[in-house]
Amino acid sequence: MAQTEPVQNPASGPDPEGPLRGIAAGPGAAVAPVARMADPPALPAQEPVVDDPAAEEGAALAALDEVGAELDTRAADVEGEAAAVLSTLALMARDPDLRRQIGELARGGRPAAWAVHTACGRYQELLLAAGGYLAERAADLADIRDRAVAVLLGLPMPGLPDPGHPYVLVARDLAPADTVRLDPAKVKAIVTRLGGPTSHTVILARSLGLPAVVGCSGAEHLVDGATVAVDGDAGTVEVDPDAEIVERIQGRAERRRILLAESGGPGRTADGVPIALLLNAGEGDSDEAGAHDSEGIGLLRTEFLFLDRAEPPTVAEQTEAYTRLFRAFAGRVVTVRTLDAGSDKPLEFAPTGEEANPALGVRGFRTSKLHPRLLTDQLTAISAAEHAAAADGASARVRVMAPMVSTPAEAGEFAELARSAGITEAGVMVEVPAAALLADRLLRRVDFVSIGTNDLAQYTMGADRTLESLPELLDPWQPSLLHLLAKVGRAGETLGRPVGVCGEAAADPLLAVVLVGLGATSLSMASPALPAVRYVLSRHSHAECRRLAELALAADDPERARKVVREAAHPEALRL
Structure with a gap:
């Protein structure tokens, strides 16, 4: 199940005569071309007939194990917030109730990838209905689902774009497992269509020191290569900014770099x-x-x-x-x-x-x-x-x-x-x-x-x-x-x-x-x-x-x- 789109509201909606607006999520500002995250792996239109339900169950659970192990490996390579978030994701991949639901679907005749996709969707609905901390984890579960489906279908694992130059990363939503892999030398800012002020993506973006705007209405229309100016303090994204805006943003970023390099001590x-x-x-x-x-x-x-x-x-x-x-x-x-x-x-x-x-x-x-x-x-x-x-x-x-x-x-x-x-x-x-x-x-x-x-x-x-x-x-x-x-x-x-x-x-x-x-x-x-x-x-x-x-x-x-x-x-x- 995909995460539901946010209801439009004046505070975060696009202004036809101004910048796109969202939630100010990571301080600072940057100007760079857009590079979009690829869409997650999709199930084929035709669901195959299952000959061996036990084999499908084993394959589905093995895929979850592989995802959990990969997340554990990534957690071991980082520290602080990133390690804690990835460890939590790995734990979700091993959740006994999720695995039980997947097993029941597989034994009932669903192919492994379909069993994972359906069970994760049902589990997301429960998390969203529970509210609070649990609802915040619905987006994290979507990442686990996409990774397991990619394993089962032999498709590339969801990952970051690499256009060969610094860029502003734009996505419908950004999974924590991808956020922790961001290289600030390449990714200058983050813009997402979904996301709230306390999501894992926001916390990790701040831990990396990246400007970020989340919950940005209109982000879905940003195209690869378009130049944008992202202001993570104001929560705005200016599309095709004029020379004056670019100069102001770049000057501000350089001032910030110099001033902060000199800031130290108690x-x-x-x-x-x-x-x-x-x-x-x-x-x-x-x-x-x-x-x-x-x-x-x-x-x-x-x-x-x-x-x-x-x-x-x-x-x-x-x-x-x-x-x-x-x-x-x-x-x-x-x-x-x-x-x-x-x-x-x-x-x-x-x-x-x-x-x-x-x-x-x-x-x-x-x-x-x-x-x-x-x-x-x-x-x-x-x-x-x-x-x-x-x-x-x-x-x-x-x-x-x-x-x-x-x-x-x-x-x-x-x-x-x-x-x-x-x-x-x-x-x-x-x-x-x-x-x-x-x-x-x-x-x-x-x-x-x-x-x-x-x-x-x-x-x-x-x-x-x-x-x-x-x-x-x-x-x-x-x-x-x-x-x-x-x-x-x-x-x-x-x-x-x-x-x-x-x-x-x-x-x-x-x-x-x-x-x-x-x-x-x-x-x-x-x-x-x-x-x-x-x-x-x-x-x-x-x-x-x-x-x-x-x-x-x-x-x-x-x-x-x-x-x-x-x-x-x-x-x-x-x-x-």
Whole structure:
């Protein structure tokens, strides 16, 4: 089943007298010719008659195994976000329920390729109906389907174009497995017809530092070789731009390259107020991650240790992985998010039961109610790793935080568990409005909080993160979302507790300044975003950050908030 086309809306529709418009997904700008992704492999018009259903079942499952193995191989060659995404895809290719459905179709007389295509389509419908995180994975499942069908039909695997010159990659949608293979020396920007602000494609594009516009109405009409100017900050695509636009975009790109090359060191406002600039990190080479010019890790995703397993990792296995990372970040902070799993990210060894809406169900810290040993073992391993690294004189400053905490009682319960395990700094994530509204009470129970803006936006606006038709509601510049962030920031300032932001919002340089004005003391993001955030922050005093935040809070909509802040920002900050 193909992913449904987004409903047209004024915010993202094409303007016949202006540029194409979509969702601003990756900062920066570029001008280059279009190169389109090839269409996915199609089934032949005539479905063949099956003589040996068992052989068809075996072939279908073998194709899924081959796809999973290929994704695992690619995951081993990359780090951070890319490795985590590919590992998740490999896990989807091995999903027992998907394989069961394929087997039933094959045994019922469907050829292997048709069984895979049909079962994946049915599974996509279930994911889209579930909403939330699961619906976001529907596009990922389409990639698995296309790869398995290509294997079964002996067709070329879906892949990237290679026109022999730098280009803007245009696609209906872009699979994560292809996104991680992008070479920024060849691909200057990404434009997709589908995609939302928190899709895997967007996250990976930002991790590569590529300008990107997704959910772009009209992208399907862009032809190979046509020159386009892509503005990943404004979310626009100008077709056949005139010489003035080309010169402006190219000049801006060169200024950005020079300015960011000179940006380094700790995060500071213009008057010297420290704002820790941290990494969002997952699976990967810990030494390579430690080499980035950051002050540590603001969000360490630990799911990679638990995925694709029949049994949970032992305390010893976890201790070894954490110890390597703590040594790589010696002298810097590492904030470990405990396992964020549940019905929206199911684990074979931690069932949570059937749920009508997994996004509102048992996930994150709530999972520990059903499987308490998962959390206690993880906290034991983190503490042991910190002590092992410290014994060598090379440990990070380790903090832990629990995801999906809603009440002060939950915050206090987690803090007690962490401290009982020997971990001195315990915090929680603010991802639901209930936690933001009682932030002062949460902060009396824990040492810090970190705001996950992606989930907080979804739950605040009542808008599914997967709906391309509602991108404006998920815009992190939404004043209602900013008011919740301000409430958390004020609570942190009153109680003298750190408040971090680790959602995608922190990677927007201008919004980062607003977040600091709202009370954020640290910002966590993908590594390519660090230099731009560091540069823009250094051009504003802390008082100016507060003034810009007040302007954003007073706006009625995200477009107005973005406009008034840009107009009032320091001119040097706009040179990017």
